[in-house]
Amino acid sequence: MSEDSNTAASPTPCQDIQGDGRWMSLHNRFVSDSKGKEPDVLFVGDSLVQLLHEFEVWRKLFSPLHALNFGVGGDATQHVLWRLINGELDYINPKVVMLWVGTNNHGHTPEQICGGIMAIINVIHQKLPHAHTLVLGLLPRGKSPNPLRERNASVNALVQAEVASLSHVSFLDVDPGFIHSDGSIAHQDMYDYLHLTPQAYQRVCQPLHERIKSLLDKHAP
Amino acid sequence: MSAEENPAAAPASVVDVQGDGRWMSQHNRFVQECKDAEPDVLLVGDSMVQLMQQNEVWRELFSPLHALNFGIGGDTTCNVLWRLQNGELENIRPRVVVLWVGTNNHEHTADQVAGGILAIAQLLLSRLPKSKIIVLGLLPRGEFPNPLREKNAAVNNLLRASLPRLGPVQFIDVGGSFVHSDGTISSRDMFDFLHLTAGAYRTISTALHELLLQLLEEMPQERRASLV
Numbered sequence: 001m002s003e004d005s006n007t008a009a010s011p012t013p014c015q016d017i018q019g020d021g022r023w024m025s026l027h028n029r030f031v032s033d034s035k036g037k038e039p040d041v042l043f044v045g046d047s048l049v050q051l052l053h054e055f056e057v058w059r060k061l062f063s064p065l066h067a068l069n070f071g072v073g074g075d076a077t078q079h080v081l082w083r084l085i086n087g088e089l090d091y092i093n094p095k096v097v098m099l100w101v102g103t104n105n106h107g108h109t110p111e112q113i114c115g116g117i118m119a120i121i122n123v124i125h126q127k128l129p130h131a132h133t134l135v136l137g138l139l140p141r142g143k144s145p146n147p148l149r150e151r152n153a154s155v156n157a158l159v160q161a162e163v164a165s166l167s168h169v170s171f172l173d174v175d176p177g178f179i180h181s182d183g184s185i186a187h188q189d190m191y192d193y194l195h196l197t198p199q200a201y202q203r204v205c206q207p208l209h210e211r212i213k214s215l216l217d218k219h220a221p
Numbered sequence: 222m223s224a225e226e227n228p229a230a231a232p233a234s235v236v237d238v239q240g241d242g243r244w245m246s247q248h249n250r251f252v253q254e255c256k257d258a259e260p261d262v263l264l265v266g267d268s269m270v271q272l273m274q275q276n277e278v279w280r281e282l283f284s285p286l287h288a289l290n291f292g293i294g295g296d297t298t299c300n301v302l303w304r305l306q307n308g309e310l311e312n313i314r315p316r317v318v319v320l321w322v323g324t325n326n327h328e329h330t331a332d333q334v335a336g337g338i339l340a341i342a343q344l345l346l347s348r349l350p351k352s353k354i355i356v357l358g359l360l361p362r363g364e365f366p367n368p369l370r371e372k373n374a375a376v377n378n379l380l381r382a383s384l385p386r387l388g389p390v391q392f393i394d395v396g397g398s399f400v401h402s403d404g405t406i407s408s409r410d411m412f413d414f415l416h417l418t419a420g421a422y423r424t425i426s427t428a429l430h431e432l433l434l435q436l437l438e439e440m441p442q443e444r445r446a447s448l449v
Binding site for chain 1: 238239240241242243246247250271274275277293294327362363364365367368369370408412413414415418419
């Protein structure tokens with residue numbers, strides 16, 4: 001699929017329709033933050049990344065790894081792509097980049113979303129040739145079975161297959177089993193059936209933390 | 222301004238455009254909670270309310286007051302009005318209702334938004350004649366001065382003037398400390414220049430909690446028998 005025809009893989013800034021310029025403020029802050037810091041790990045993606053920074057689990061597990069968080073709520077692959085091309089990777093040299101995005105790509109097919117994620121992986125590799133990219137699988141969403149769960153599962157299968165042959169990328173499924181036997185997701189895990197509660201973040205971050213640490217250890221001289 | 226004239230006072234459910242029915246799932250859960258719980262305090266509104274429950278401050282300050290949280294991210298006054306008219310006030314008699322909504326009403330003017338909030342307050346007073354209402358002012362937003370800050374401030378001014386006339390309704394503005402002298406809002410208070418960090422929730426919750434304690438103390442607790 002050519003990148004021209006896939007809007008999920010065309011870098012696109014977020015339009016300020018609301019009127020307070022918050023998306024651009026966040027992007028600019030990430031760029032300027034990156035000028036002063038030397039993170040070993042960079043987290044990039046949507047609200048699932050952004051909100052992680054606001055809970056205790058960040059301070060406990062990821063701050064000690066010298067991590068920066070460039071998550072923006074609402075971002076789809078094309079927005080993250082734009083941000084990474086336009087400065088957010090220019091002043092840092094992390095060893096590991098954790099990428100978690102795709103659930104907000106409404107209107108895109110799983111193939112398009114996978115294309116968007118691969119485009120991001122390529123940009124990261126171009127700008128940071130020595131970094132390892134860890135792509136997280138999209139979580140299920142919605143209280144009951146629905147098309148978005150199927151879409152996200154398809155994206156995961158496609159991405160996992162595409163990155164299998166790349167030595168600088170790995171795929172991690174961080175779903176600890178949010179879907180119960182009756183097909184439901186509990187609000188104790190996702191308070192709005194999309195975003196994670198602090199307890200759910202704990203469950204997701206255990207394997208994530210382990211994997212990042214092992215990637216950092218491998219990267220060490 | 223009547224509901225016919227004010228679109229911000231017209232009840233409206235959220236249409237499921239994304240495809241996973243999350244808004245209705247949350248509404249249904251709240252309706253079910255009304256059947257099971259006996260809250261003394263009900264908080265209702267948008268993500269500002271919803272996210273409060275994901276912070277430590279909820280467990281420390283609001284759970285002990287037997288509070289229920291009916292916040293849904295993205296909600297406008299129209300959505301909150303619809304939810305309250307469609308089951309979220311059934312079978313419960315909270316002594317105090319805290320209402321915090323309006324910042325997502327992007328299609329509406331400040332006058333309309335204030336009118337929408339007033340309509341919700343009126344609904345609450347008519348459905349819960351023995352309850353007191355606290356309306357929280359809209360917070361400033363955006364990193365720098367921008368039209369939404371002016372709009373939210375205008376809504377607050379209108380509310381400040383008109384809410385007390387409705388009855389036992391108090392207006393409190395907890396946004397006073399967020400805009401610095403250079404006009405900026407810090408990401409230490411609002412991580413995305415809209416939503417509050419844990420620290421900022423702690424700041425605003427202290428004021429809200431104090432007011433809640435005060436109001437709850439002023440109101441004699443109804444014996445359960447009298448509710449039948």
